[in-house]
Amino acid sequence: MSPVVTRAAAVLAIGTVLALGASARSGAAPAVQPTPVGFLKEVAPLLLKRCAGCHGERANLGGYRLHAFQDLMRKGGGGRPAVTPGKPEASELLRRIETRDPALRMPKQDEPLSVSQTALIRRWILEGARFDGGDPTAPYRAQLGPREHPAAPLSYRAAVPALATAVAPDSGDLAVSGYHEVTVWDAQSGLLKRRIGRLPQRIQSLAFSPDGRTLLVAGGTPGEYGEAALVDWSSGRRTRVLEFGSEILLSAAYSPDGRRVATGGADNTVRVTEVETGKRLWQNRVHADWVTSLGFSADGEFVASAGKDLTVKIYRATDGALFATYLGHNRQIGQFKGQHPVYALRFSPEGRQAYSAGGGRWVQVWNPIKTRDEAGDAGDMEERFAKQGHARYIEHGFKKDVYALAVSRATLFAASSGGEVKQFNLTDLKEVRSFPCEPDWIYSLTLDEPRRRLIAGSYTGLIQVWDVESGKRLSEFSARPGANLAAR
Secondary structure, three states: OOHHHHHHHHHHHHHHHHHHHHHHHHOOOOOOOOOOOOHHHHHHHHHHHHOOOOOOOOOOHHHOOOOEHHHHOOEOOOOOEOOOOOOHHHOHHHHHHHOOOOOOOOOOOOOOOOHHHHHHHHHHHHOOOOOOOOOOOOEHHHOOOOOOOOOOOOOOOOOOOOOOEEEOOOOOOEEEEOEEEEEEEOOOOOOEEEEEEEEEEEEEEEEEOOOOOEEEEEEEEOOOEEEEEEEEOOOOOEEEEEEEEOOOEEEEEEOOOOOEEEEEEOOOOEEEEEOOOOOEEEEEOOOOOOEEEEEEOOOOOEEEEEEOOOOEEEEEOOOOOEEEEEOOOEEOOOOOOEEOOEEEEEEOOOOOOEEEEEOOOEEEEEOHHHHHHHHOOHHHHHHHHHOOOOOEEEEOOOOOOEEEEEEOOOEEEEEEOOOOEEEEEOOOOOEEEEOOOOOOOEEEEEEEHHHOEEEEEEOOOEEEEEEOOOOOEEEEEEOOOOOOOOOO
């Protein structure tokens, strides 16, 4: 036991005895007992901040993890119980925190926990090491509840990547992802109109509800927190957090009727949530890597998700059952062979036609029903691989990966990490034009159909706007509050 903690405990005990004695002599009521330590509110955030980097979901140093309560209570690699309820001295976790031996003390090669932090853990163990969460097997981050985010900085010292863009249906105002905020711009003049703050640190996806009244915001902090929230567009107030968890969300989309939202991210999971109630309708974790992009088919029958695992998964939107897997990005035989991650996925605004792209030379055009019909089984694998199948392929000519797609009824737009944007005709799959671009990684592409504009957001926060009919650039500006950069 640490001498410092021992002396502190002794002083506290003496003070308590004196106070009780004084109360008895004066006839006053005895002192109120302190509230028991709350595990999720007080202990879990401390463990996540100071310990989970080496003993968490991704790291298992010493054969020990503590990111979930069930794992915390297991024995470590040395075979000693990490936590013995009611017995701090018999708890290896506390012994490692309090020891002065640099070879044993935790956190290793980092500042020790403060006296108050150590006393908190000791008191929690002494009180019985109670767990006040719902599921002892679930990570703490998934049970801590939605975060209250800090305000965005008044001005940006450096540019923030424009990872997501969306156009307000009525006004045509442009929403752009920022740092703990969404910034709203006049896309024609490049003037900042307003800022919607206290949102996740990094925003990966933006989408307006079909009626234009609500903005869906998805993102988080990589490796730490993920959130999908609804923001009232008129007031800028976050009205409901639909999903939150321990991994950043990379994509979110509304169903065509606006009643459901699909989300996916770095935990390899797709979830569908009811907008009105916030109730999760289903979740499915069949991807072996990040879910990078997703969407609903125009008829609302299917949800599809693209992954870094070289596949696109198709689910029934009603219950999340896996309907089919599109393997066109993982072909090992035939003219269109290649094995590449999928970063962008879009459905046609009518029907069930899907478009997907990422690494490789093609944007691929396919249909969920035909994908299932062609799936077959292991017995006819060789025969199926020898056939081209129903999919069509648009050879885009980019030298680097495709990160963003936008689709209209007759036209597809694609953007690459090489700073190129091109338009293709969906009838003959030929290139219509390329757009004049600044050489920058382009992460987001938004088609503003009513105003016939195409909008791209890039790594340096540069926003570029073009006229779809002529290909002429209408404006270009930095989505960086405080930079005072007007449109060029």
